[in-house]
Amino acid sequence: MITFEHVTKKFADNVGLEDISIKIEKGDFVFIVGPTGAGKSTFIKLMQKEIDADSGKITVNGKDITNLPNREIPKLRRSLGIVFQDFRLLPKKTVYENVAFAMEIIHTPAKQIRRQVPAVLSLVGISSKADKYPSELSQGEQQRVAIARAIVNKPTVLIADEPTGNLDPDTAWEIMRLLEQINLRGTTILMVTHAKDIVDKMGKRVVTIEKGHIVRDEFGSYGKEVNGKGMYPGGLLRKSYVR
Amino acid sequence: MLGSLGYSIKQAAVQVFRNRAMSLASLFSITAMMLILGLFFVLIVNVGVAMETAKMDYDTVSVYLEDSVTYAEANTMAETLRAMPEVSEAEYLDKDTALSQWKSQSWGENSYLLDTLPENPLPNSIEVKVKELSGADAVVEKVNTFNGIEKIRYYKETVEKLVKITDSLKLAMLIIMLFLVIVSIVVVSNTIKLTVFARQKEIEIMKYVGATNWFIRGPFLVEGIFIGIISAGVSVGVVALAYSKIIGMMSRDMTLMIGMPMVSVGFLSTNLVWVFLALGISIGACGSIVSMRRFLDT
Ligand SMILES: Nc1ncnc2c1ncn2[C@@H]1O[C@H](COP(=O)(O)OP(=O)(O)OP(=O)(O)O)[C@@H](O)[C@H]1O
Ligand SMILES: [Mg+2]
Numbered sequence: 001m002i003t004f005e006h007v008t009k010k011f012a013d014n015v016g017l018e019d020i021s022i023k024i025e026k027g028d029f030v031f032i033v034g035p036t037g038a039g040k041s042t043f044i045k046l047m048q049k050e051i052d053a054d055s056g057k058i059t060v061n062g063k064d065i066t067n068l069p070n071r072e073i074p075k076l077r078r079s080l081g082i083v084f085q086d087f088r089l090l091p092k093k094t095v096y097e098n099v100a101f102a103m104e105i106i107h108t109p110a111k112q113i114r115r116q117v118p119a120v121l122s123l124v125g126i127s128s129k130a131d132k133y134p135s136e137l138s139q140g141e142q143q144r145v146a147i148a149r150a151i152v153n154k155p156t157v158l159i160a161d162e163p164t165g166n167l168d169p170d171t172a173w174e175i176m177r178l179l180e181q182i183n184l185r186g187t188t189i190l191m192v193t194h195a196k197d198i199v200d201k202m203g204k205r206v207v208t209i210e211k212g213h214i215v216r217d218e219f220g221s222y223g224k225e226v227n228g229k230g231m232y233p234g235g236l237l238r239k240s241y242v243r
Numbered sequence: 244m245l246g247s248l249g250y251s252i253k254q255a256a257v258q259v260f261r262n263r264a265m266s267l268a269s270l271f272s273i274t275a276m277m278l279i280l281g282l283f284f285v286l287i288v289n290v291g292v293a294m295e296t297a298k299m300d301y302d303t304v305s306v307y308l309e310d311s312v313t314y315a316e317a318n319t320m321a322e323t324l325r326a327m328p329e330v331s332e333a334e335y336l337d338k339d340t341a342l343s344q345w346k347s348q349s350w351g352e353n354s355y356l357l358d359t360l361p362e363n364p365l366p367n368s369i370e371v372k373v374k375e376l377s378g379a380d381a382v383v384e385k386v387n388t389f390n391g392i393e394k395i396r397y398y399k400e401t402v403e404k405l406v407k408i409t410d411s412l413k414l415a416m417l418i419i420m421l422f423l424v425i426v427s428i429v430v431v432s433n434t435i436k437l438t439v440f441a442r443q444k445e446i447e448i449m450k451y452v453g454a455t456n457w458f459i460r461g462p463f464l465v466e467g468i469f470i471g472i473i474s475a476g477v478s479v480g481v482v483a484l485a486y487s488k489i490i491g492m493m494s495r496d497m498t499l500m501i502g503m504p505m506v507s508v509g510f511l512s513t514n515l516v517w518v519f520l521a522l523g524i525s526i527g528a529c530g531s532i533v534s535m536r537r538f539l540d541t
Contacts (some may be wrong), residue, residue: 048451069457078453090445103251105454153452 001026002047002157002188007056009042015212016042020056021215022207024190026156028146029183030190031199033207033222040192043046043209048080049073061156078106081158085165087142089134089147095121095145096130102149117150124148124178140171148180157188162197174200196222254462254467257434258438269434270500273526276423277443277519283416284515285486290409297405301398304382306369309385312391320389321369329378334369341365366393376402424526431470435463439534446538463531468503471527475519483512505539 002024009016017039024030032040045051046058049065056068065076080099089098092237103113123129124144134142143163160179164172176198183189193199199206199222207215208223216223259266302492308317317335321522324333336344342363346354373379379397439446 074453074455076453077451082397082451088444088448090448101448102452105452105458107458149448149452 001059001061002190003059004043004046005057007053008047009039009051009053010047015039017046017209018212020212020214024188025187025197026158027183027186029180029189029202029204030191031202031204031206032209032223033194033199033206034215036194038209039212041161043080044161044190044192047159048082049076053085061102063210074106074163078153079156081153083143083150083156083158083160083163084147085162087134087139087146087166088148089142089145092132094131094133095137097135098145099149099152102152106153108153120152123151123181124190126133138171139167140174143167143171143175144178147175147182150185151182155187157190158182160189162192163196164193164198165243169197172208176202248461249459251465254340255465258462258466259469261441262434262437263432264492266470267436269431269470269530270477272430273427273471273474274477274481276427277474278481279423280522281478281482281515281519283420284518285482287409287413287416288514290310290412294402294405294409295387295452297398297402301402302328302373302379303378304371304373304379304386304395304397306371306386306395307393308364308368309391309393310367316391317367317369320386324369324371324382324385327378327381329373329381331372331374333369336370337480338363338365338367341368342407346361376479392453424522427526428530428533431467431527434470435467435531435534438463438466439538443538460532460535461540463535464528467527467534468524469527471523471525473523474519475516475523478519478523479512481515482515486512 002022004022006019008018010018016039020043023165027034027067032043033154034040042184043049046053047060047065049068052098053066057064061079063076066083068076090101093101099120100113103116108116118127118130121130124147126141127146129137129141129145134145137145143166147158158179164175167175172195179191180202193212200220203220205219206216206222207214306320312320314337315333321333321335324330342365344367369383373382383395383397386392453532
């Protein structure tokens with residue numbers, strides 16, 4: 001579970017986020033939408049403690065991370081898998097090595113790595129490409145590898161910042177189905193996206209951020225672009241939130 | 244933990260090899276710095292040893308007496324001096340004894356040359372040994388109140404000058420060394436920065452997946468330490484070789500002339516190994532930590 005309570009993060013001349021309150025339950029599938037520069041990535045970076053909030057309180061899995069000491073940040077990040085628009089695979093490592101790498105750096109025993117990597121590659125449907133290098137893969141395949149790497153350490157939350165941004169519609173849908181499958185296994189999914197059609201068709205919870213505020217938090221659709229109906233003023237923590 | 248050490252060493256070896264031009268550059272710069280340091284070290288150690296010897300040899304005040312001074316008078320003087328708290332010994336030395344001592348000590352086999360002297364050129368004297376060099380002034384002051392003194396010879400000023408020179412030499416060395424250490428750290432950190440840049444993506448991913456800062460630093464730290472250790476080895480080798488050559492040359496013609504005992508090569512190099520190793524490792528480690536600061540600050 002993730003909560004933000006009255007969180008504000010200002011940059012030198014921009015408002016990143018202002019007085020944001022939100023609650024994301026374990027197992028949720030949440031889209032975060034909004035125009036460019038709205039503060040979506042800021043929202044994610046706060047969760048990962050890549051940047052610190054100016055005020056307010058953030059909890060991840062019940063733990064208050066607002067004043068988390070630096071040495072505990074790695075532990076926090078191990079519980080948050082992340083996937084980016086540009087995949088960010090290591091070009092000189094094979095598919096297998098890219099995924100194994102994520103386990104090596106948290107000191108996983110070699111035996112466990114040898115067992116788990118093939119399992120996760122098979123889960124994302126890319127077993128046959130284990131020995132290929134990223135440059136030998138299609139974009140969709142690369143994103144699958146990135147997802148495999150993000151989930152191999154069994155995070156409770158998978159964060160995806162525009163994971164389909166570089167993909168053609170068919171491939172994008174394949175990735176969405178994969179994310180849905182991962183979600184069904186109990187992983188909370190938080191996906192930032194601009195893809196209106198995907199959001200509309202998936203019928204999940206949609207949080208709209210604009211100019212640093214949560215302006216809408218509803219089930220189902222992308223909603224109108226600016227100040228549309230169904231807007232919730234101030235983005236308050238909504239106790240009446242219906243599942 | 245052992246697993247991650249293996250990982251670090253493997254990565255570091257690969258990186259040093261990939262960046263061999265820059266690694267070599269920092270190796271040269273640390274080595275050059277250490278050689279200069281080694282030079283200082285040799286200088287300081289030898290001057291220090293010379294100083295100690297000088298202090299021991301030159302704790303004597305020689306009071307030369309005019310021939311008119313009688314044996315009894317001289318003995319009274321010696322006794323007065325012996326009573327001073329600064330003085331450990333004061334002996335009357337007649338000119339004949341002095342001559343035979345001089346013959347055997349300074350002329351050795353060639354002492355027969357002095358046999359032809361028509362007259363003993365040396366005066367009678369009182370040889371005063373002081374406990375501390377600083378007490379020499381008091382002795383001289385006292386001696387100046389006596390009658391029949393031809394000349395007073397002592398080395399206090401010379402020795403004090405030497406002490407001053409060694410002290411400022413040490414200070415200069417410390418400052419230059421500090422400067423060189425900083426330069427070396429900068430050079431090493433720039434070398435490692437290349438590796439860090441080359442692996443920026445990897446570092447970013449490591450951070451996202453939850454690697455600890457020390458795990459991320461590991462390979463870079465090992466890389467820096469690696470360069471430091473190699474530099475230390477090369478430096479010790481060069482200094483030891485050069486020094487043994489110098490000593491070889493000196494002992495033939497010069498040691499006698501300078502009258503300066505030289506520290507042995509073995510002593511020098513075993514000491515230098517530790518100094519250089521410690522320095523190389525610290526410089527390497529500092530360099531890599533400095534190079535990564537910007538990349539690891541969250
Ligand atoms: N490190 C930073 N320093 C200064 N300003 C920043 C920084 N990071 C973000 N901002 C500003 O904060 C605002 C929100 O940025 P953010 O990256 O969260 O937008 P976004 O919603 O992710 O946009 P996009 O859809 O284009 O990715 C923007 O105005 C941006 O310029
Ligand atoms: Mg963004």
